[in-house]
Amino acid sequence: MSSTDTKKNPKGRRHGLVIVNTGNGKGKTTAAMGTAFRALGVGFKVKMIQFIKGSWDYGELHSAEKLGFEIVPMGEGFTWETKDRERDIEVAWKTWESCREAIEKNEHDLLIFDEINNAIAYGYLDVKHVLDALRRKPEEMHIILTGRDAHPDLIELADMVTEMREIKHPFHRGIYAQRGIEY
């Protein structure tokens, strides 16, 4: 039960967490969105930078807008399916630059780097740059990194790591992805 998993410490010092949501199952980005929802509710400033275009789009952005949640989508037209490795690397790097700047500017309580783990796993982005920026983040800032195949060094550095493991998926039963739930 969430309420008894950890001790609350309302008067304690705020400790910005590095959170990793990884694994092959659903819910990595979705849980990050749920955390954003909670954080916005307590007045946090929240920003998500997406490494994959379209993993969350229309519907989510519409809700997000109402709550003042900033979402920075991937570079125009980028889908990770270009088969043009040099361009992929360039776009991943530019996206990372936005992440690094957001950390340095320190204007948000929670940053979400959506699907960044994939960019690292594909070799588009060197994990060393990410580790370096995370080590120098403002103490109170929370950062969530999502995506499959989280790098071991990132898992080592993180405060909280959850693996979302697929036990069963409707596609295996021939059911197509459902609008409003899966996309």
Next chain:
Amino acid sequence: MSSTDTKKNPKGRRHGLVIVNTGNGKGKTTAAMGTAFRALGVGFKVKMIQFIKGSWDYGELHSAEKLGFEIVPMGEGFTWETKDRERDIEVAWKTWESCREAIEKNEHDLLIFDEINNAIAYGYLDVKHVLDALRRKPEEMHIILTGRDAHPDLIELADMVTEMREIKHPFHRGIYAQRGIEY
């Protein structure tokens, strides 16, 4: 990557999914809240009925309100820590009655029965009632059931099951739960 995990089928028939988020890690309820966020964005009517008081509270409810998300909290004062098994069973049963009614009334596109798996695992609620109601749900209705130790029969019936597995938790490093992120 979420966008390529499953095939989209915008013109396809809507198929209401039974989704189970289980496991010992964070993100079961949080991912359900993220899904609610997405569903509200596409205009779905969403309701969450909580089997555990306070697993999501102030902040979340404040965001929820702005988006028209209905949240039905547990019976007053109920925390699963009463050590009064008869009362626990009574409250679990009343909460289940609200769930069953919500299914039958068919006024929502997405229902979330938060931490219901725990109530079943503790023996407060017979899984047979839940299975029976799920089998008779309106075809287009999506239902998410969260909580540890999901019953095997529920996993069998579900369309999508994800296990959230704890790899690392900040409490083990002596860091208290962080407001706005964990509660």
